[in-house]
Amino acid sequence: MIEVLTAPDGSETQLRLRPPRALDxxxxxxxxxxxxxxxxxxxxxxxxxxxxxxxxxxxxxxxxxxxxxxxxxxxGERQEEIRVVPACVEVIPAPGQSPVFSAHPHWVRLIADEQRVRLASSGRQVEVGSFLAPAERQALAETLEGLLAASDGCNRRR
Incomplete structure (x- = not known):
């Protein structure tokens, strides 16, 4: 499941990724x-x-x-957060933990294929949404592509 949370002023967007649950x-x-x-x-x-x-x-x-x-x-309680702000893109593997990936949006590349969605910058890569279904990973790639393009003004999907 992908939740898109936007700050009231539109300056920050946060994606919260959780695996789907069939039962409560x-x-x-x-x-x-x-x-x-x-x-x-x-x-x-x-x-x-x-x-x-x-x-x-x-x-x-x-x-x-x-x-x-x-x-x-x-x-099913796993969770990832991806924050996109004008000055930084951060990937936080679990609430309360420090970011495992942090880079300026201008230097972040989105690498997406059928199996994985990765963010890369300065020789570092991090996979995001590994627990999502293939259709959800595709939606995540499209959402991240739009967010990165909006924060930088260009599109860097490869």
């Missing part, structure tokens, strides 16, 4: 409850038919499922 937090909890509930139902039926280890396997399954869904949820 409530739906993740509901998914866990349904999958675990079905497993516990099957384990209870197994226990009644003589499988003494079925509840143990259901407990292990529930713990493994909870851990997997937590890892999946945390991976």
């Amino acid at each position: 937090a409530r739906q993740f909890v509901l998914l866990f409850a349904v999958l675990s509930g079905v497993m516990w139902l099957v384990a209870a039926l197994g226990w009644f038919t003589g499988n003494a280890f079925a509840p143990l396997f259901a407990l292990l399954y529930s713990l493994l499922l909870a851990a997997a869904l937590r890892v999946l949820w945390r991976s």
